[in-house]
Amino acid sequence: MNLKGKSILITGGGSGIGLEAAKQFLQIGAKVIITGRNQDKLEAAKKAYPNLITIQSDAGNEDHAYALFDKVKQLGGIDILYNNAGVGVPPINLGLSNDAHLKGAAYEIQVNYLGVVRLNNLFMEMLKSREESAIINTTSILSIVPSLIEATYSASKSALAFYTKSLREHLKILGVKVKVFELLPPLVDTDMVADRKDKKISPEQLVKELIKGLEQDRYTIRVGDSKLIYFFNRFFPKLAFGLINPKKTNATLKS
Template identity: 75%
Template sequence: MNLKNKTILITGGASGIGLEAAKQFLALGANVIITGRNQEKLDAAKKAHPQIVAIQSDVANATDAESLFRQVTALGGIDILYNNAGVGVPPINLGVANDKHLKGAVYEMEVNYFGVIRLNNLFLEMLKSRKESALINTTSILSTLPSLLEATYSASKVALAFYTRSLREHLRIINSHVKIFELLPPVVDTDMVADRDGKKISPETLVKGLIRGLEKDQYAIRIGDAKVLYQINRIFPKLAFKLVNPKKSDDILRL
């Protein structure tokens, strides 16, 4: 896929992976629109990169999504929708009954899953009308194997992964040319995991891998440990599960 001169909408684009993607897409000659909930972060991104168009919007809010669609349409539309926005609640011990489980799961599903479907439904006909267009959905290394510490987050990403693969096949059946990409990151060094130790890759490395995959029309783009874990899981699923999850029960019981 050729990214030059494409207009790309990035959700969660004011910081972290989204902002890094905006920078790298701009460097390739693309036009970039970013959206997010935090106006201060959007303003800072716009100040640092004046070429960016910044629109405040919450993907979990239907009214915001419809307003975003109208504003993007007025700007001339897009060629690529990059569903990057995502949230994760602090780890919860599912073995202990409390009122946080459902609340956290609803929040994660509303942003990570329903928010993607909401925007895809709004923008799909626009993308179909373009000569070359795409959707990019960000799932996770945890859509391959669940994390005991992030069970509901893992579930939201599995839901998105299955939806993404099904949508790709539906569009193939109806002879649509819209390309459906799935980005599967490992742990990325962003604010979401700032308090964690362990191996992390930089947003810059992740986005470089994403762009390589887009340019090669690689529809499942696994980066770093996500690629390694996928291969291990195919042959040694028990080992893969152990690599993702705590070695001691105390790591879970302390939550």
């Protein structure tokens, strides 16, 4: 896929992976629109990268989604929809027998899964009208093997992974040329996991691998430890589960 000159919408682009993606896409020569809930972060991003177009929007809010579509249409539309926005409720709030668990799960599903489906549906006709277009859905290493302390987050990403594969094949059957990519990051060094001591990769490294995958039309883009976990889960599933859920996890659940 040729990225130069493409118009790209990145949800959750005010910081972390989304902002790094915006930076690297701009360097390639793409036109980039980013969204986010935090207006201060969007303004900071615009100051750092003046060529960015910023739109305040919550990826889990239906009204915001329709307003976002109208604004993007007024700007001339897009060639690539990059569903990067995602949320994870801190594990401490996810006890299996309290109201916070259900609320957290609903929040994660609304943003990480339903919000993506909603935007894909809204932008599909626009993307179909383009000579070359794509959807990028960000799932996770935890869509391969679930984390015991991030059970509902893992479930939301697993739902998105199955949907992404189905969407890709469905469009092929219909003869629609919109490309559907799945990005599977390992743990990435962002504010969302700043307190975690586990092995992490940088957003810069992740986005470089994403861009390489897009340019090679590699529809499933596993990065870093996601490749390893995918292999182990196919042939040694118990080992893969243990790598995602080491013994210290049990101590965390009991505490």
